[in-house]
Amino acid sequence: MKILLTGASGQVGYELERALQSLGEVVAVDRARMDLADLQQVRSVVREVRPNLIVNPAAYTAVDKAESEPTLARTINALAPAVLAEEAKALGAAMVQYSTDYVFDGTKVGAYLETDEPNPLGVYGKTKLEGEQAVVAAGIPHLILRTSWVYGMRGKNFLLTMLRLARERDELRVVDDQHGAPTWSRTIADTTALLLAQAKQDDWSDSHSGIYHLSARGQTTWCGFTRAIVENASLDCRIVPITSAEYPMAAPRPGNSVMSAAKLTEQLAVLPDWRKALDLCMR
Numbered sequence: 001m002k003i004l005l006t007g008a009s010g011q012v013g014y015e016l017e018r019a020l021q022s023l024g025e026v027v028a029v030d031r032a033r034m035d036l037a038d039l040q041q042v043r044s045v046v047r048e049v050r051p052n053l054i055v056n057p058a059a060y061t062a063v064d065k066a067e068s069e070p071t072l073a074r075t076i077n078a079l080a081p082a083v084l085a086e087e088a089k090a091l092g093a094a095m096v097q098y099s100t101d102y103v104f105d106g107t108k109v110g111a112y113l114e115t116d117e118p119n120p121l122g123v124y125g126k127t128k129l130e131g132e133q134a135v136v137a138a139g140i141p142h143l144i145l146r147t148s149w150v151y152g153m154r155g156k157n158f159l160l161t162m163l164r165l166a167r168e169r170d171e172l173r174v175v176d177d178q179h180g181a182p183t184w185s186r187t188i189a190d191t192t193a194l195l196l197a198q199a200k201q202d203d204w205s206d207s208h209s210g211i212y213h214l215s216a217r218g219q220t221t222w223c224g225f226t227r228a229i230v231e232n233a234s235l236d237c238r239i240v241p242i243t244s245a246e247y248p249m250a251a252p253r254p255g256n257s258v259m260s261a262a263k264l265t266e267q268l269a270v271l272p273d274w275r276k277a278l279d280l281c282m283r
């Protein structure tokens with residue numbers, strides 16, 4: 001199997017390049033080889049590589065900046081996946097698209113299911129939802145993996161930001177009214193590989209295609225996440241819980257973006273608890 005992997009320099013893409021090796025030949029492309037903002041280039045790279053599977057973790061992930069760059073965010077998060085899916089269809093290939101908890105508005109009481117209606121609050125979430133819909137509409141074998149609060153020991157993420165800030169400051173003020181599940185980039189990549197191995201074995205029978213929530217078990221707030229980070233790193237920094245209103249940002253965030261991974265865990269082993277995975281990652 002030949003796999004075209006985008007965004008290989010991103011958090012999830014980096015882990016995927018390793019995790020997908022067991023499934024076949026991985027052709028990893030970065031922005032220099034395939035710029036998702038250049039739809040013609042996206043088409044020609046797929047036609048040149050001729051993959052059996054396209055795995056697309058590349059995305060415009062700057063949530064606040066997206067509010068002032070909606071056209072670029074839409075091209076990368078929605079139009080490029082649409083082109084990838086169209087090209088996959090022409091080749092008879094399958095596709096994995098990643099999406100986000102930010103497709104939800106956060107008003108639900110309890111964990112979001114795949115069947116819940118999305119209602120994104122900002123440009124990033126809206127464009128990611130449009131990307132999901134484009135992949136489904138192409139009618140190809142697909143996995144849409146919605147994840148949340150991704151961190152790892154490389155790239156740009158909340159864990160590394162808070163480690164840096166906690167070393168620089170005596171006190172950090174962090175929102176305590178947004179609930180979600182921090183998810184390690186390695187968990188996402190390893191789970192993707194397991195799902196794909198299963199789908200390949202069953203020759204992508206219809207039961208495999210669809211949306212899956214792929215988040216760590218359990219939940220916390222950004223403040224709770226920060227406390228765990230600071231504790232694990234044995235840093236001496238006071239963590240002060242605040243409300244979202246006290247931390248104004250360009251894009252609104254959902255108050256509750258906890259997602260149930262029950263559908264995925266029916267097919268695979270249970271996903272790790274967020275706190276255990278964080279401990280392992282930081283060790």
Ligand SMILES: NC(=O)C1=CN([C@@H]2O[C@H](COP(=O)(O)OP(=O)(O)OC[C@H]3O[C@@H](n4cnc5c(N)ncnc54)[C@H](OP(=O)(O)O)[C@@H]3O)[C@@H](O)[C@H]2O)C=CC1
Pocket residue numbers: 006007008009010011012013030031034035036037056057058059060061076098099100101128146147148149150151155156
């Ligand atoms: N980060 C998070 O907290 C979450 C992410 N997700 C989703 O998971 C997926 C993976 O995210 P993650 O790995 O964390 O994201 P990162 O921001 O770490 O990486 C994004 C990748 O996309 C690439 N990229 C951005 N713009 C372009 C472009 N125009 N052309 C080609 N490549 C481009 C980046 O390349 P470069 O290095 O050159 O900028 C980078 O490799 C995404 O679909 C994201 O929406 C879902 C929930 C949470």
Ligand SMILES: Cc1cn([C@H]2C[C@H](O)[C@@H](COP(=O)(O)OP(=O)(O)O[C@H]3O[C@@H](C)C(=O)[C@@H](O)[C@H]3O)O2)c(=O)[nH]c1=O
Pocket residue numbers: 061062063064100101102147148149150157158161165172173174175178222247249253
């Ligand atoms: C740095 C910092 C952030 N915060 C708050 C701001 C915000 O409400 C919350 C999260 O911070 P960030 O803006 O870094 O995270 P954000 O960009 O909202 O993260 C999101 O990224 C996209 C790509 C996703 O798909 C989501 O799942 C989610 O991970 O923490 C504080 O309260 N204090 C601080 O010192």
